[in-house]
Amino acid sequence: MKLVVCFCNFAQKMVGAAEEVQLIRLENQVDNGGGGAWEYLCLVRKLKVRRSEKVLKYGFEILNDPNKRSKLGGEEWTLYEQVAIAAMDCQCLDVAKECIKALQKKFPESKRVGRLEGMLLEAKGSWADAEKTYSNFLEDDPLDQVIHKRRVAMAKAQGNISGAIEWLNKYLEIFMADHDAWRELAEIYISLQMYKQAAFCYEELILCQPTAPLYHLAYAEVSAITHSYLHLSFQ
Secondary structure (H helix, E strand, O other): OOOOOOOOOOOOOOOOHHHHHHHHHHHHHHHOOOOOHHHHHHHHHHHOOOOHHHHHHHHHHHHOOHHHHHOOOOHHHHHHHHHHHHHHHOOOHHHHHHHHHHHHHHOOOOHHHHHHHHHHHHHHOOHHHHHHHHHHHHHHOOOOHHHHHHHHHHHHHOOOHHHHHHHHHHHHHHOOOOHHHHHHHHHHHHHOOOHHHHHHHHHHHHHHOOOOHHHHHHHHHHHHHHHHHHHHHOO
């Protein structure tokens, strides 16, 4: 069961042309044995792009090499987290469990590690246990954005699109300035041909980022479709 990865953002970050070139260059370099695996992993994390198989491959190689791992300093634990998430996405649950176990040992009371435990339950398909874990977190901190996002991701992973819409709307009542959440909600509405609702999402995005041309273009497209439907209904 493929995990719906949603640890930092609802949707993948929109990568600029220069960043895309840099990412591809580093990716090819690492794939061809030219080194730079750590730099590549850092860039993937910075750009918030989804490269789970490569993160798992190159990240796990570094973690299994004591010399390379020792050079990371405190970043070692960031890599454990990154590899754990990639491993869950690739259904390599033994690797994910191993990484989470190392993090638990280092940070026994960490909420961040606790979230990873919830994600591992998701990856196993233990939805009820994952929901219980997340509910406990929200009792302690109702404003935990990551946990709210996990609930959305969990609904999507189960094919419960109406549930994902409900959780997203509840999330946006609290975190109205989250552009990625509005974009994710708009994309879901478009997939369901709910263009009027999608247009509202893009209106919110335009208000937040009035100089972003992509949002104006998307709003124009869904508005045109909505008007076409209205015109056809009166014929």
